Amino acid sequence: MLDLMAEPRLDAERRWKAFNEGYDPADAHVGVTEISVKGASFQQVMAVMNGAVSNTSGIAANPEHYIVIGDISTGQRGMEVFGMFGEPVFVHGVADKGIPEDLPVEPDPSYPLTVCGSMLLKSDDTPIHVGACHMVRPTQDGFDIKSTFFCPGKAPQAIADGHKYHFAIEIVNAARTASGAADK
Numbered sequence: 001m002l003d004l005m006a007e008p009r010l011d012a013e014r015r016w017k018a019f020n021e022g023y024d025p026a027d028a029h030v031g032v033t034e035i036s037v038k039g040a041s042f043q044q045v046m047a048v049m050n051g052a053v054s055n056t057s058g059i060a061a062n063p064e065h066y067i068v069i070g071d072i073s074t075g076q077r078g079m080e081v082f083g084m085f086g087e088p089v090f091v092h093g094v095a096d097k098g099i100p101e102d103l104p105v106e107p108d109p110s111y112p113l114t115v116c117g118s119m120l121l122k123s124d125d126t127p128i129h130v131g132a133c134h135m136v137r138p139t140q141d142g143f144d145i146k147s148t149f150f151c152p153g154k155a156p157q158a159i160a161d162g163h164k165y166h167f168a169i170e171i172v173n174a175a176r177t178a179s180g181a182a183d184k
Helices: 006-019 042-049 157-179
Strands: 029-038 065-071 075-080 089-093 113-121 127-139 142-151
Touching: 006 089, 006 113, 006 127, 029 157, 042 142, 042 157, 089 127, 142 157
Parallel strands: none
Antiparallel strands: 029 142, 065 075, 075 089, 089 113, 113 127, 127 142
């Protein structure tokens, strides 16, 4: 896959480096998706999304995922299109159980659990200030999730807007898999 996507991947890397020149979190684009999930816990859904259930579950959760290797707790590599915009980019990162100070996301005290991550280019570890912050509120039969995508202000707003749909597709498909509904 990496060989097949070499040319568009390198083009995407050049573009993300340009988007990050002079990065300022105050100017970042943000897209927020809020979903209520029933029939599966956040931990079950995250295990599907991050590939811990199987080496294909993260890919199956969203058609914009081309590669998902590892899990977000110990380190994950992946290739995806951000926000249904442009070519896929090969990145890596590790989750953080808080909101790092360089992210353009404010905590919401009504969501007691937070998992955030920011991506770096896999080729040379350049931080591209693209990532997600998932704030979670457990419910009796599932959870509510507020997922915030962020990217540099020099990137098109369409990337953050498109990632709202990306999150919805990913979370719903992962919840269906985690609850067994995808098999019905």
